[in-house]
Amino acid sequence: MPQLSDVKETALYVEELPRARQFYLEVMGLSLLADDPRFCAFDVAGKHILLLFVRGASLTETQLPEGTIPPHDGHGPAHVGFSVTQAELPAWEKHFVVCGIPISGEVRWPNGGRSIYFRDPDGHLLELLTPGVWATY
Secondary structure, X not given: OOOOOOOOEEEEEEOOHHHXXXXXXXXXXXXXXXXXXXXXXXXXXXXXXXXXXXXXXXXXXXXXXXXXXXXXXXXXXXXXXXXXXXXOHHHHHHHHHHHOOOOOEEEEOOOOOEEEEEEOOOOOXXXXXXXXXXXXX
């Protein structure tokens, strides 16, 4: 069987793209790669892409000069976990206090990892997780 090498793109669907774009730029510190009225794309650590789509704006196929993207969409709160080092996690917690972002949950995992959970403006559950959460991380 052919092997997968990575998960490269993660998509979230949002109600107000400008509000979501601002959150991921200013609170999460991501770099914007592409932007139009339907979606925006962010670089995550030079390894992954976070896509934000306006909910309902991709229900028909998208025709590009390079090809066709089939329809897609999502509803309800989704979950995305971002990896951080143990040493950086306290700085992130202070950053969230300054930004007025409440931590909604925390787990200290048996293998030594730690997770903190918080919400973006659309209610998606975001997680910062350190090594030791999973056997492979």
